Amino acid sequence: MDETARELKNFEFTPIGYMKEKQNGKRTNGPISDDDDGIPMRKTRKMSLEDSFNSTRMFNDESQLEETLPRVEKENTNVDKRNLMQELSENAVTSNPLREQQEKLHKLNSENYNLRLKCNSLLKFLNNVTDQGELRKSLGLLDEIQEWKQKFEKLQDANKQLQLSLKAHQESIPSDTKEELERLKERYSKLEEDTKAKVEQNQIKIDMLKSDLNNLNVTLTMKDNDLEEKERKIQRLKSQLEEFDHRGSASLLELERSLDLKNNVIKRLEENLAKLEKLAKDKDNDILEFKRIIKRKDDELSKQSDSQVRYTEQEKAIREKTEEIRRLTERNRALDETINRMNVEHNQLERKIADIQHLKDELEDQKKELALTRTKLKEAEQLSARFQSQIIENTTKNSERTSQRVKEKELEIDNLRDQLQRLRQSHETLLQKAKADNNYELDKMEREILLLKEELKVTEESHQRELETWKSKCDSLNRENERMVHQEVGSIASMKKNLDEKLSEIERLNKLLEQLRFEKSELTEKAIQLQNSKDRYKEELKKVVTKFDHLSKEYVKLRERNETGTDGESSRSLKEKYNTMKQRLLDELKVLQQENLDLERKLMESKGNNLDNATTNGRSNTTSQDRIDYYKLKYHTEVKQNDDLRTMNEYLNRVLRAISQHVRLDLMKIRNEFNTELPTYLAHRNLRAFQRPKFKTIALFVQACVRMKQTALRHRWDQQRIRYLQRKMALEDDRFSW
Numbered sequence: 001m002d003e004t005a006r007e008l009k010n011f012e013f014t015p016i017g018y019m020k021e022k023q024n025g026k027r028t029n030g031p032i033s034d035d036d037d038g039i040p041m042r043k044t045r046k047m048s049l050e051d052s053f054n055s056t057r058m059f060n061d062e063s064q065l066e067e068t069l070p071r072v073e074k075e076n077t078n079v080d081k082r083n084l085m086q087e088l089s090e091n092a093v094t095s096n097p098l099r100e101q102q103e104k105l106h107k108l109n110s111e112n113y114n115l116r117l118k119c120n121s122l123l124k125f126l127n128n129v130t131d132q133g134e135l136r137k138s139l140g141l142l143d144e145i146q147e148w149k150q151k152f153e154k155l156q157d158a159n160k161q162l163q164l165s166l167k168a169h170q171e172s173i174p175s176d177t178k179e180e181l182e183r184l185k186e187r188y189s190k191l192e193e194d195t196k197a198k199v200e201q202n203q204i205k206i207d208m209l210k211s212d213l214n215n216l217n218v219t220l221t222m223k224d225n226d227l228e229e230k231e232r233k234i235q236r237l238k239s240q241l242e243e244f245d246h247r248g249s250a251s252l253l254e255l256e257r258s259l260d261l262k263n264n265v266i267k268r269l270e271e272n273l274a275k276l277e278k279l280a281k282d283k284d285n286d287i288l289e290f291k292r293i294i295k296r297k298d299d300e301l302s303k304q305s306d307s308q309v310r311y312t313e314q315e316k317a318i319r320e321k322t323e324e325i326r327r328l329t330e331r332n333r334a335l336d337e338t339i340n341r342m343n344v345e346h347n348q349l350e351r352k353i354a355d356i357q358h359l360k361d362e363l364e365d366q367k368k369e370l371a372l373t374r375t376k377l378k379e380a381e382q383l384s385a386r387f388q389s390q391i392i393e394n395t396t397k398n399s400e401r402t403s404q405r406v407k408e409k410e411l412e413i414d415n416l417r418d419q420l421q422r423l424r425q426s427h428e429t430l431l432q433k434a435k436a437d438n439n440y441e442l443d444k445m446e447r448e449i450l451l452l453k454e455e456l457k458v459t460e461e462s463h464q465r466e467l468e469t470w471k472s473k474c475d476s477l478n479r480e481n482e483r484m485v486h487q488e489v490g491s492i493a494s495m496k497k498n499l500d501e502k503l504s505e506i507e508r509l510n511k512l513l514e515q516l517r518f519e520k521s522e523l524t525e526k527a528i529q530l531q532n533s534k535d536r537y538k539e540e541l542k543k544v545v546t547k548f549d550h551l552s553k554e555y556v557k558l559r560e561r562n563e564t565g566t567d568g569e570s571s572r573s574l575k576e577k578y579n580t581m582k583q584r585l586l587d588e589l590k591v592l593q594q595e596n597l598d599l600e601r602k603l604m605e606s607k608g609n610n611l612d613n614a615t616t617n618g619r620s621n622t623t624s625q626d627r628i629d630y631y632k633l634k635y636h637t638e639v640k641q642n643d644d645l646r647t648m649n650e651y652l653n654r655v656l657r658a659i660s661q662h663v664r665l666d667l668m669k670i671r672n673e674f675n676t677e678l679p680t681y682l683a684h685r686n687l688r689a690f691q692r693p694k695f696k697t698i699a700l701f702v703q704a705c706v707r708m709k710q711t712a713l714r715h716r717w718d719q720q721r722i723r724y725l726q727r728k729m730a731l732e733d734d735r736f737s738w
Contacts, residue, residue: 101652101653101656104652105649108645108648108649111645112642112645112646115638115641115642115645116642118638119635119638119639119642148477148478152474152477152478155470155474159467159470163463163467166460166463526595533592623728623729623732626725626728626729626732627725627729629721629725630722630725630726630729633718633721633722633725634722636718637715637718637719637722640715
């Protein structure tokens, strides 16, 4: 085996070329000897596979490294592979991963922006659509704008008050800020309690109104059921009446008796029906009134919901203000501490000044004493002069005594002069020391005053900046309100149009109701006419029966006569009269039956029209609900897709950072290991054993697969639902387009 092949076996192929295999001499199973020359094994540095270039487990796939690292083919002219950096710098075709990543990021940002626009448009549409598919009525928007203006003015007033309180805080004692803070806290707690109480009261009112509405709906349904039952009874009676009419003349007497009973029942039912119609009118009026009340309450609720949103924003602003007040209180506390410290120092200085004043007073006293001593000295000098003159004049025995006294006085004068000198020196030293201490304290206080002034200036600037930010926020809110006003003008017009359509529909239904009531009154009149005609027919029938009895008797007599052979022509004439009367009665019965059938047909047509209107309204509600479900599903899918893109973007950024870090580390290791000598033994003898994957990694992989399957199933179900709703809406649009 030649030297080159043996050296190549000690290398490992990597995407940028060959590198030395890391060996660990302690893990070999036996002594390694050279095959050719018997050269002992050279000691090599112990290194772990984790520290080598092959340790990047996450990125050792060749497809991933082709885009980020230069590729050096195996068939290079440099056979010994000792100078790979030259080939890397000369022949390698490098890519630009940062530029590609920037392009991907730009593309993802543009997609995120488009998706955000779609999500915002869907959110606006869904926020402006109710559960019944109608646009929300934002009639109280102008009032809301006025309230916002008032709140802005209140905020400006509060801002001015805060500025005034800040100036007062700068000029007054720090207890004012604490009182102001407590007052603001009390005001905030009171406002919070008031809003909570108002919300609870409004909720109680809403619940009461809902319960009243439910009770009214229940009573209305009960009355409707009663009306339907009465109508069914009337229909059944009419059908029975038709059946009785269809029967023969043999059961006419029984029919008349049953008609009497049924007429009484019909009268009672009509009275009950009139009462029920009156009650229905009253209930319709009550329902309309309650609808108006509910509409007003809905508007109030919408306003309250908007006020709740504004309240949350105000609460957030108040929370920020409280945070700012807390910071100001901490700063004020620090300032209070500095002021207290300065007050203590000031008190100490005042005490020192008092001590100095006391020393000055003592000096004044001592000066007075010195003046007294000076006067005494002058008197003593005068006395001494007088004594000297007396000595000169009187050379008597008292001269020794006076001289002794003069000496004593001179000694006393010297002592007093020494004491005065000492006192002067001590007082001068005390004055100098007090002046130095006073100057030092004054300089210290001046420096602290300058620092406090600078801190005050900084706080004023910060407050000014915060005020500017609040002003900008208020301006942005005003602009947003104006934009919302312009945006809602079209929605208000469409809502007015819908309201006009609903009102026209209500008017049409009222007209239809009036028409049905008129038809009902006509039917009742016809029923009365039928009853009168039946009574008349009854009387005529009685007359006919009596005539029939009379004629039958005459017929019997005539038959007897015919049997005797007399009066044939008179019997034939009577028979013809009987047949004509019978035919006339049958014709009138047919006319009455036809009128009953026409009335039944009209009643069934009116009921069919009501059912058609109900079905169309139900269909419109279902279509609007389907449209809402469709847009909600679309919105949720867009949000999920946006989240997936965000996570992919974050993952790609992390991967790029990890790749760049590993590439830098591996290049540094290659530079450090490039000039090391090659080992003389084979590489495959000391390879690390294959590392089995841990249970944790397998479990995480299985969990990720299960989650991916679940998300895929949910996505597929959502897509199927979206397609179904889309087809359904298209079919509904096609049905109503003509």
